[in-house]
Amino acid sequence: MSEPIxxxxxxxxxxxxxxxxxxxxxxxxxxxxxxxxxxxxxxxxTFFNLxxxxxxxxxxxxFFQGRDITALKPHQISRLGVKRTLQIKSIFxxxxxxxxxxxxxxxxxxxxxxxRTAASDQQAREAVERxxxxxxxxxxxxxxxxxxxxxxxxxxEIGMAVISRPxxxxxxxxxxxxxxxETKRAVDKIRELSRTVDIVIIEHDMDVVFExxxxxxxxxxxxxxxxxxxxxxxxxxxxxxxxxxxxEDKDYVxxxxxx
Amino acid sequence: MSVSAIERCLWALLAAFMxxxxxxxxxxxxxxxxxxxxxxxxxxxxAASVNLLFGYVGLLSFGQAxxxxxxxxxxxxxxxxxGLSFWPAFGLGIMAAMAMALVxxxxxxxxxxxxxxxxxxxxxLIFYFLALTNKWLTGGDDGINFxxxxxxxxxxxxxxxxxxxxxxxxxxxxAALCFWLMHRLFRSPLGKAFLAVRDNDVxxxxxxxxxxxxxLIAFVLAGFLAGVAGGLFAFxxxxxxxxxxxxxxxxxxxxxxxxxxxxxxxxxxxxxTLFIIVREIVSTHWEHHSLIVGTVAILVVMFAPKGVVGLxxxxxxxxxxRGSAPAGxxxxxTEP
Numbered sequence: 001m002s003e004p005i006x007x008x009x010x011x012x013x014x015x016x017x018x019x020x021x022x023x024x025x026x027x028x029x030x031x032x033x034x035x036x037x038x039x040x041x042x043x044x045x046t047f048f049n050l051x052x053x054x055x056x057x058x059x060x061x062x063f064f065q066g067r068d069i070t071a072l073k074p075h076q077i078s079r080l081g082v083k084r085t086l087q088i089k090s091i092f093x094x095x096x097x098x099x100x101x102x103x104x105x106x107x108x109x110x111x112x113x114x115x116r117t118a119a120s121d122q123q124a125r126e127a128v129e130r131x132x133x134x135x136x137x138x139x140x141x142x143x144x145x146x147x148x149x150x151x152x153x154x155x156x157e158i159g160m161a162v163i164s165r166p167x168x169x170x171x172x173x174x175x176x177x178x179x180x181x182e183t184k185r186a187v188d189k190i191r192e193l194s195r196t197v198d199i200v201i202i203e204h205d206m207d208v209v210f211e212x213x214x215x216x217x218x219x220x221x222x223x224x225x226x227x228x229x230x231x232x233x234x235x236x237x238x239x240x241x242x243x244x245x246x247x248e249d250k251d252y253v254x255x256x257x258x259x
Numbered sequence: 260m261s262v263s264a265i266e267r268c269l270w271a272l273l274a275a276f277m278x279x280x281x282x283x284x285x286x287x288x289x290x291x292x293x294x295x296x297x298x299x300x301x302x303x304x305x306a307a308s309v310n311l312l313f314g315y316v317g318l319l320s321f322g323q324a325x326x327x328x329x330x331x332x333x334x335x336x337x338x339x340x341x342g343l344s345f346w347p348a349f350g351l352g353i354m355a356a357m358a359m360a361l362v363x364x365x366x367x368x369x370x371x372x373x374x375x376x377x378x379x380x381x382x383x384l385i386f387y388f389l390a391l392t393n394k395w396l397t398g399g400d401d402g403i404n405f406x407x408x409x410x411x412x413x414x415x416x417x418x419x420x421x422x423x424x425x426x427x428x429x430x431x432x433x434a435a436l437c438f439w440l441m442h443r444l445f446r447s448p449l450g451k452a453f454l455a456v457r458d459n460d461v462x463x464x465x466x467x468x469x470x471x472x473x474x475l476i477a478f479v480l481a482g483f484l485a486g487v488a489g490g491l492f493a494f495x496x497x498x499x500x501x502x503x504x505x506x507x508x509x510x511x512x513x514x515x516x517x518x519x520x521x522x523x524x525x526x527x528x529x530x531x532t533l534f535i536i537v538r539e540i541v542s543t544h545w546e547h548h549s550l551i552v553g554t555v556a557i558l559v560v561m562f563a564p565k566g567v568v569g570l571x572x573x574x575x576x577x578x579x580x581r582g583s584a585p586a587g588x589x590x591x592x593t594e595p
Contacts, residue, residue: 052465078467086465092458103455107467112448115440121448164466
């Protein structure tokens with residue numbers, strides 16, 4: 001493939017005096033499940049925010065399939081096929097599970113009919129039913145999403161990613177806060193997804209990362225520290241120093257307390 | 260009898276009552292109450308305009324009276340100064356309200372929560388004082404009185420608001436049409452997109468919804484409802500006045516919508532009915548009737564935050580759950 005699916009050029013984001021992302025040049029060839037790891041504050045989520053348009057970069061450019069998307073708004077970037085999940089689970093709590101999926105599937109349409117009933121669109125309804133079956137939430141279809149358990153919300157988020165027909169999927173700590181069983185389910189789903197969609201995943205759980213990633217980028221202090229296959233990364237001295245040497249559980253507990 | 264059958268029966272009863280009002284009500288409580296009911300229908304459209312924004316898009320506007328006022332003045336100026344007949348004047352009022360909503364909305368919907376509430380109040384205050392001071396156009400404090408044009412004038416048939424029954428039915432049909440349109444809207448793709456924006460605007464933008472544009476559309480639609488209400492009220496009172504643009508009027512509509520039940524179709528009607536009936540009964544005996552309004556509003560917000568209709572829906576859902584069909588669970592829960 002000549003043109004990488006995602007490429008950034010000198011991407012920089014400053015918050016006052018703090019440089020969260022520092023002159024980052026990243027490129028992602030298609031057809032790989034790519035993981036970004038790094039200690040807290042490395043700029044991983046900021047990087048996602050810049051790519052998805054939630055933040056405007058201080059300098060640099062972002063290209064998706066060769067197209068400059070730096071100045072586009074989040075909904076415009078989303079409509080090009082770049083979809084993402086948020087680190088803190090983010091759904092539409094007062095809509096039902098089915099409605100969450102339905103609106104996510106339909107949101108990319110330029111025109112939303114003001115008077116026809118939503119339920120009358122058979123194609124959209126079938127897509128919702130298919131996705132519900134895929135993520136195993138069919139029985140909860142008419143429950144308000146805000147009343148779901150944490151693990152089910154995470155599954156719903158993955159379902160929302162599926163139904164939006166992404167070309168590039170950015171997953172921000174999809175297994176954060178999940179039980180081991182839920183994590184396994186989510187990882188299976190992500191791996192299945194990666195066969196058809198390019199995925200970039202931020203993940204703190206090293207077992208998950210080394211299990212599913214084809215490629216790993218290690219970030220620290222807003223820049224890329226190392227890049228390579230899981231084997232290469234595991235063997236990299238510098239990476240061990242800044243990241244793998246730390247006590248992950250402690251790191252995670254702290255984060256959960258702040259969430 | 261299933262829950263949906265009960266609801267269908269209630270709907271049929273309500274419809275039958277509304278149609279029979281010009282005959283039943285004068286016989287039971289006096290013909291004055293026919294015009295009170297007509298007034299309730301008009302004001303419930305203003306409350307519905309608040310509800311569309313607050314209940315369905317998550318924007319609390321304290322300035323909907325501005326668009327009500329523009330609807331009123333559009334009609335009054337259209338009839339009195341421009342010599343328009345009924346329908347063009349009504350259209351002018353609605354268009355004026357929507358145009359004003361578009362212009363102010365372009366700025367207002369960039370903001371949310373208290374910032375949004377404040378800017379809507381500011382806009383309505385600005386135009387309230389402009390209306391007060393530009394007497395040549397608005398009549399200021401005195402307002403504009405106008406002669407009622409006939410609504411229908413085809414051949415020998417002429418109907419106007421001077422016929423109380425015609426006036427009532429015209430208002431009833433207009434309000435029913437607006438509520439039917441809202442009913443369709445809330446179940447439509449656009450309506451679902453509104454709800455998504457209300458629930459989680461960041462997520463809505465990430466799934467590809469243009470949050471700003473959706474809020475602006477909702478704001479203009481709310482302006483339409485307020486404009487229809489204002490236009491109807493002008494014809495109803497043969498009169499337009501700046502006092503109806505004051506934010507006090509907007510605030511009342513907010514209370515009606517919330518007490519009746521935000522995010523429900525009929526909440527605004529229920530809230531408006533409750534408060535206007537209380538006002539009509541109590542104000543003849545006791546001048547501090549607004550104390551009751553305040554007390555009821557506080558009690559409802561504390562003990563039934565989903566409003567009267569929200570309580571009813573919960574009750575229906577509970578009955579449905581107790582029965583065999585789990586269909587009641589499909590009802591949209593409205594807790595945050």
